[in-house]
Amino acid sequence: MTWLNRFLLVNLTTGLLAGCAAAVGYLQSIGELGLFIREPLATAMVLWGFAASTGIGATGTGLGLLGQE
Numbered sequence: 001m002t003w004l005n006r007f008l009l010v011n012l013t014t015g016l017l018a019g020c021a022a023a024v025g026y027l028q029s030i031g032e033l034g035l036f037i038r039e040p041l042a043t044a045m046v047l048w049g050f051a052a053s054t055g056i057g058a059t060g061t062g063l064g065l066l067g068q069e
Contacts, residue, residue, distance in 0.1 A: 007066070008059055015058030019051030026050070 001009075023046050027033055035043045 007062065011059045011062040012055045015055030016051045018058070019054030020047050022054065023047045023050035 024033075027035060027043070027046065035046075
C-alpha cells in the first residue's frame, strides 16, 4: 500500500468515525436514541449523512495540507 493510499484511508476512516460519533451525539441531544430500535434505516441514513460529509471533509483537508508539511 502506497503512502498516499494509506494517508487517504486513515483520513477517510477517521472522518467517518468522527461523523458517526457526531450523529450519535446529535440524536442524543434531541432525545431520539430510540430511533435506533424504532427506525433503523432512518438512523443509518442520519449516521451516513454525518459520516460521509465529515469523512470527505477530512480527506479534502488532509490533501490540501499535504504539500505544506
